[in-house]
Structure formats: structure tokens, C-alpha cells
Amino acid sequence: MKGGGEVGLLWAGNARAVEIDAVPRVPAAELADRCAELCASGGRLSALLVLPEAGASRTGARDLLAVIADDQRARLALARTEVRAGQSYTALSARLPQAQAFEREIFETTGLVPAGHPWLKPLRRHADLERLAGHLSTGPAHPFFQVDGHGIHEVAVGPVHAGIIEPGHFRFQCHGETVIHLEIQLGYQHRGAAELFLRSSAGRRLAIAESIAGDTAVAHGLAHCMAVEALADVEVTLGAQAARGIALELERLANHTGDLGALCSDVGYLPGASWFGRLRGDLLNLLLAWSGNRFGRGLVRPGGVRFGLAPAERSQLRDRLRRIERDLRETAELMLGTSSVVARFERTGTVTRQVAEDLGLVGPVARASGCDRDVRRDHPHGIYRFAHIPVATAETGDVMARVLVRWLEIQRSIAFVQEQLVEMEEDVGVRGLSPLLPRRVAIALVEGWRGEIAHVAVTAADGEIHGYSFVDPSFHNWFGLAIAMRENQISDFPLCNKSFNLSYAGHDL
């Protein structure tokens, strides 16, 4: 990112609270320009949200806050613009495709209209369609992008599926078996998590954060704790930092292993499906033995972690993990050595590096396309400031690359956990939280197993959190799946989908 031209921005860091009033206000067009420039030179849009109305401010005006991550310099750029209720502003999406879902979200929740958005329609709230109809660029009907021509046909899948999976609607425009365009319509899991979160007591908020995506309980819980601790200006003990790292990596291990099994199952490769499936259970059981919950719910809490690890427990965990690693290696070598499996993975669902960067993809999906980005290294916090995990990337951007990145990350996470189990300090005591600082904004980034999780917390003048935004990695990556399917076989969609393995609940909130 260029050094000059940084007027109109406030630089912050991961899990550092900054004063809201210090975030510069710029005209909407300038905000759009500035975001586009930052993203053109290596930045990513991590969050885009509307700040809550400040009690004393002029009525009807809202602030739109953009958070751009500068991965090379471990810093976050903040800028805001003022938009009057019911009015339009210059859409970021016009030049910055990765803003498209954020602006649709803002449009349907606040009624602020992003002028120049290329495909403005509700993101989650289909019931609100009529209320918003006047502003839709595409007319009042729930429009799907359509392709016309000889031999073109449309296939609609979901939201009710044949398997036990979450609901989502997929609209394929096909020529024979070849997909020309895929549009993904989500929102069927919308639970009103953001509104519920703000209504709830501080104690319940952790439980809600952990439920944003049930398979990412540790990472979302951790992001919430980091945001709250930043606002309270508290740092947890070194032992607790290590424990949080171990929990986060165990979650990654269980989910990556489960993904490899599911990928085998989708190509009909029985040994991989069965054995990875069993090993995922074994990994979840490590979290169970430690925290009493297979998904690590309630383990991470503001100020520390609930359970430490006694030396005997640690050596037992190390032994179990060693056995799991041995079996994982055998199964992975079997899978990668089976030509019929590799033939299915290679050259399926390719995402080029350019597309991954334009869409702001995150996590293993982005790394598989050659984007060298990982919050653990780029915006380190907690234990990751002291213990480094090498970032795994691949170049080809296909299903095979996403498999290889997951397998590399499994090996590196195991090494990290083994090392931390030896070296971690005993003291994981929970530190009490002081009252939160008033009129601050804190951004917490965590590299969950799917990718970057961003929690943005905003406090009012009385120190209460009155604005909060969670961004699950799925929110960035769903559009990548749609693009990955172009020119692919429709019969390869389930495989491609599984290689992304995105959360519906995490997107729909």
C-alpha cells in the first residue's frame, strides 16, 4: 500500500480500541474512491457497517464505517461517511465488487440506497422485498439473472435439499451440462442474530456469538472476547492466550478433517469418507475432554478461558493427537495417491488469483488461489504474536488446491498444538473486566477455519455496546463459489460447494 495520500483515514490495529470521533468523515464519493484505491494496492474490505445513531447527533443522519485490512503492514484503515436516512450514497460496489453483499445488507436493514450498485436486491430478508421495491435496480419481482438462447435451460436447487444440510437456493443457467452462470440466494437461516445480540445481556452475548456459525464456536467466541477485552483495555494471561490458540487450532483441525472426508464422500471415495469422518470425531472429542463440549462452546470467555490444562491432561492430549496424526497421514496419503480421486479434484471449480482478490475472498479458499493472506500472521494477536504458523498456499485455485491447503494446514496446526501443549504457561486465570471505554470502536479479527472473522464493537457515551457487527468468512466467500462454477459441469457443483464448505447460518445471521 502506498505511503502517501492517507489523509481521511484512521489507522487502527487488530483488537485495539480507537475513539470513534477520531475516525475522519469524508464525502461518500471520496470514501468509495479511497476504499477502491486501498483495495487496488493490496487491501481488503473487512467490514462495512452503519454506526448506531449517536444520541446527540442531528436526527436522521447515519455514519457508514468502512474497515479495510492492510495485510502487509498489520493495520486496519477506518473511514466513514455521513448518509441521511432514506437517501442514496455513492455505492462502493460500483468499483469494488467485494462490497456488494455488504451494501445489500445495509440497504435492506437501514434503507440507505447505494447508488450505482450493479445488482441491488435483498440479501436475506425476502419478506421486505415490497418495502424496498422502489429502489431495486431490477424491478419488483424477485429477479434472477437469466441467460437466453438455444439450448439454455435453468435448474433451480433448494432451499429444500435432498440431504440434511442448511437451506439455500441455487439458480443455475446451463447449456447442457455446462454451467454458464450461478446465482446464490440465501437468507433462509436469518435469525436476527445482530438484533438479538444488542438486546441481550453481556453474559448472553458470548453464547450468541458462539452460535453465529455452530461449527465455528471457538473462533466467533474468541473474536467477541477480543473485541470486549480491547474495549475494556484488558490483556489476558499468556497461559490463556496459548489455550485460546490451542482451542482455535483444534477447531480448525476437526473441521478441515471433516471437509476432506466430505470431499471424498462427494466423489464416492469410501475409505477417505469413512476414515476422515471418524478422525473428525476423534478431534472433536479432544475439545470435549478439555472443555466438556465437542465444539468448545463456553471455553473461551472474556478475560481468559474457563478451563486450563493440567500437565497430566496435556500429555494425554499430546498422545491422543499423535495417534490421530498418524491415522490422518495414512488416510491423506491414500486419498492423494488414488488417481481416480485426484482426477476429480484437479481442474474443478477454479478460482483465479485475480478473481479471489477482486471478490476479497478469505481463508483456505483464498490461499488455494495464491492469495498469501492469513490473519494469524498478518494481524497477529494473542499467542500468534509469539508462535508462528507458516501460511499454506497453493497456486492452481481448483478443488485440489483447496484440498492441499487444508491438508497442509492440518499438519501445521498439529505441530503448533503439540508445541503449545509443551510450552504453555499454567496460569489461565480469568481477569476481571473493567467498564468499557466510552465512544470507542474495536475491530477483532480471527483466522477461523473458514477464514477471517471480523467483529466490530462500538460503545456509546455511557460505555455500553450499542453497535456490533459480525462478519463470517462465508459472507466474503459465497460469491466466490458462484464464480468458481462458471464453465464447470453442473454435476461437479456439490464437489465444488464442499470444497468451499461455507456456512449458511454465518452468512444469514
Add this chain to the structure above:
Amino acid sequence: MSPPLALALHAALLAGLPPLMLGVIARTKAWAAGRRGPPLLQPYHDLARLLRKGAVYSRTTTAIFAAGPIVSLAALLTAGLLTPLATNHAPLGFMGDIVAFGCLLALARFMTMAAALDTGSSFEGLGASREATFSALTEPTLFLILAVLCLPAGSPSFEGAWNAVSWTAPGLARAPLLAAAAALFLVLLAENSRIPVDDPTTHLELTMIHEVMVLDHSGPDFAFILHAAALKLFLFGGLLIHAVLPFPGDPWAGLAILLAGQLALAVLVGTVESVMARLRLVQVPQFLIGGFAVAVVGLVAHFYRIGR
């Protein structure tokens, strides 16, 4: 054995044995995956359960949809009566029955596809289109295989062919038979929606071939479909066993050979499904053309008298 008794035995085999094949395949796969797996007789329980249920018909469907499963099953049962099982003799065998066999299989397929198209669902249309494409490649292979099997006897009937290919026959060329049997195994996998062509256990409707065509059928109709699918596997298995194993005249010894052969075949299919992934759909034609090439090798071997 008297003709009525032979007919009764033949019909009992067609009605009773095919679901066992599916049970054995499922158990083989479970064993390979380190699981216990469903009971061996689970397919029979499934059939009994479906037969007790009512059927649901979409308002967009017509009589074609309702006729599909029963006509397919009837066609396959008739094909079964043309196929020798425990002996070299089939109850309805006649000169040219191999052609009738192929046509009855085609009729069953046509009705399944017509019923699928009748639902108006885009999935089922996709499935029918795939079935049509792939069957256009398997049917010539099947006829070529039948030709290779019938050439030694010079008789276009199963009975003539099986009488002539008995391994003890002096001066019989083995290479054409082996090539035909290998091609028949590939056709068996393709025709019965097994891995590597199709995945019978998948729930992913976009990837299916056969399963997606029958998604809308329920109750007794679906029971007919299940039995017809098992029966088709059983008939192909019968052909394969007759091509590679000699059958003595005694029906009870023949029955033992048939049973052992079918079980071994089910284990073999289960093993294939346990060690490899499905092919990408666009590569299935290559697999099928490979099967055709193997059958051509059998034909060439016959005319050049290789392996005598």
C-alpha cells in the same frame, strides 16, 4: 426336472434373489470402511415397507409416470424369463432371444426415462438426458458382447451360446470369452448405476444418473423400481457367470454355481466401490467406449482364432 418345476424355480429366483445382491454389496462396502453396515436382508425390509405404503402423485404427471415403474419391472421380469439361470435353458428361450433381451432392457429404460420427463422437473430431465447419452454407448457394447458369446455356437440364443461355451468343450477359444466377460463387467457397472459411472448411495441430486430419474416415485412404485434395479444387476450377473463358468445339466448343482457366482460378483462390485472414486461425468463416455473396445478385442480374437 420337469418343465413346470423348472419354471417355478426360475421365477422364484427372479423374484427372491436380486435384493440379496444389494445387501451383499452394502455389507462389503461397510466392511471395507470399518463399519458394521446394514443387515444383509435390509433390501427385503425396504421392499416390504414400500409395498405397504401409499404412493404420492404430482398433479403435473400423467399415466406415463404411473406406468413407468410397473412396465419397467414387467419388461425386466420378461427378460429374466429369456435368460438361463440355474441351467443352460430358459423358460421362454427361443432362437433370437438375445435380441429380445436387449430390446426388453431398452423398453425398461425408455419407460423410466419417459416417467422422469413426465414430471417436468429439471433434475429428472437432466437425469434422463444423461441416461440417454450413456445408454447410446452401452447398448452397442452389449450387443457386441452377445455376438461374441454366440459366435462359437453359431446360434443367436442364450441356450445355444451357453451350451457351446462350456469350458470343457474341446477346441474352444478362451480369449474371446474372457474379453467378452471383461466388457460385460464394465457394462454391468455402467448399466446398474454403480461406481465409477454413478453413485447409488449419493444424496446429491445434481450428480445422479439413475437415482435422479426416480426421485418423484414413492410407495409401491418405488418398490417396483428398487426390485427392477436389483433384477437388472442379477440378470447381468447371470450372463457374466454363464460366460465364465460351465454349468452342468443338473439344476441343483447349477443353482449352487449361480448363487456362489452372484455372491462373488456382489463382493467384487462392492470392492470396486470401496477402492475408487466416481468418474467425472464428462469422462463416463470414455469409460463406456473403453468397454466397447474390449468387446471388439473379443470379436477380433474370435475371428483370428486367438487363444484357442
